[in-house]
Amino acid sequence: MIRHKCSVYQLSVCCVAREVRCLENTTFYFAFCLVSLYFLQEMLSNKEFFFLYTSVFLCLLIISNHLLYIIWTSDLNIDSSFDLETFSLNQSTTPAKNKISRMFNLTPMLNNSERFHEELGEYVIFLIITKPPFRLQHRFVCCLESLVALNPETSIVILTVGPYEKFGLKGNEAFDELMQNSTNLYLSSVDVSEVIRDTVLEKFVGSNIQNGVLRKPAHLSDFLRMCLLWKLGGAYIDLDLLIIKNLSPILKLKNFLTCDDDAHLNNAFFGFEKHSPFLMKFMETARRKFDKNDYPSVVKSFNIAFEEAFDMTIEEAVKRRHINGLIHVLDHFVVSPARHWEYKLLFQKNNTGFYEHVINVTYGYHTWNSNSGRDIQDVNSTAPFFVAARKFCPRSIELSGGRI
Template identity: 25%
Template sequence: MKRNHKSFLIFLITVIAIVTHTLLNSSLNKRYFNLPEFRKKLQNYAGQLKWVISDQVSPATTMIVKGPRPTTEPGIIFLQTSSELNPKPLVMCSIESAARLNPNKPIYFFMKAFTGNVSAFREPEYKAIPLLSSFKNVIILPLNFKELFNNTPLAGWYEKVDPSKEVYWIHVLSDACRMTSLWKYGGIYLDTDIISIKPLEFGNFIVAESEIHSSSAVLGCNRSHPFLENCLTDFVEKYNGADWGQQGPKLITRNLKKWCGTDNLNQFLNKECKGIEYVPKYLFYPISHTVWKHYFEKNRWNNNNDAIEKEFSKSNAVHIWNFLSGHQKYDIKGSQSLIEYFYQKYCPSTYETLSN
């Protein structure tokens, strides 16, 4: 046992030396290692170091070391609070599109049921995890609620709440996780039914969803931002699990009004309010939830790319409204619909997995 510990310590010192050399050597990238011997040894010790190593990368000679939690670099955050291990194509497309359009930003995908070992999920049984982990900037992480809420204003609430008595538990839990993760790690939070169509600029911003409500499906904030801390405190103080949206859009709206000192948020559209920009809904909601079926109308595209590009030229992303569209089945491939266009252009790897 002593010899094993000694060997491990020697290897650990070697790792530190190599990493230090790498950081000082501008000819090597800070994240990627093409050293075969280092790769082999690191894989042998992966279990002891508790690192997740993905072989699903391109080029094949590149290895990515993915930590058990986000790094200090803010990224784009996606969450899956259900126990699903085979996310639907829309989830895959949302994450793939964000990864492709923001190649220099980490894409964090938290999954409740994920064990932390990418290699345990192989095709054909699993599609999403192998596909998403093939992108060098996608980092799939376990979602541990107790760990996430620890040392936050929601820690006490989570210990006391009884999910079996909650009417909208999945929604409430999702609202809690998105604000907490953004407060802890910073960056941009996106719902998993939002397909990116442009690179995203990081900053402090909230999106208008309607004339009277702001959105909680898209949020941009720096780490430990006081606005989000106010939201987390409000979450606990005004908690009402029986009111859908109380901890979601309503919470963001009432706290933004308080932050800006106004009952009319529209006066701040395209403007900053104490360091937070209030952006118009067309940036992320070009098609309203009341007409969500437009995304699935057949023969609307008809290979007229220019017309679609013009129609959505002002948008950064499109919200597909899965809480409405997810209850129905639609053919995507060959439908010549808007959704087929977005899949084919912005998440082509996911598109290839779709059946005709």
């Protein structure tokens, strides 16, 4: 499992949310803090016993920090008491009465793809969240609502690295309501060590997690999405894609890649069959070319792997659309009509021309949240993203408080 230290801010949020277990566990921590402050005061005011009080203070500081670490990591332990034989998902066409039936631990099913697809259906789209605390921004919930609503025949599985109880359902009314009222949205926890187990990335990812090389949550997500599709097959999509059409025509391709411009692949939306040899090539190249200091390192490896495997440029592959029917390469208009350097087009007010131009040729808007995340506007904005959002995620807009 991945371990994270809990900040004082996260601890206070946990307590404000009245999570009883958190309050019980942190009582000792705050007691240590008070005692530490006492000895700090004595240390500063009593020169005769300065070194004694200093030693006691430092010891208490170390103990309190370790206790804080234990509090957080204990909350990230996933309950593995999961009976695969009795596991059953609600696949009815009416909203589930009890949303717990769609909240489960994926770990025991990682090596049973047949049972997984028997329960969730042929077409499954995964989303992954690796950064605690697991709470969704309003814009992400909006994108999720559009994905769920326009793809009712497809199972949408949000995967959290850690217990889904930490996901923050109570803190986001829009997401809570979406879980209650949809029948194809699932929330699942998973053990990272089991996702990477028996893959070409097992030793690489495992050792880099232990030595702190995989510090960026995005890098961990990049590797997990490949391992997940290697084991189960299906598609992966980023949380910052606003979907405006049904994705079935793309999902039926089974093995597909999308671009963020005419010459570069992107891993924000892609799909592979279980044990795809093409995916194996991408995984091996990602391991070989990984650079911890380069944010899009894994994305770049996709391009390198493809050109090495097929001896052609991405631009040529996009023109062909597919390689002998085995793997499909879709142009950037599919989900990235505004390329990464053009993301502001989505948030420019009165830019109705762009919206009208792409609405008939795209399946969605990649909002490039790493760039646009701070561009929060009124939900009645005339910018293309907000025009589409009011149409395709109306309930999230309504519950967002007026800005998204």
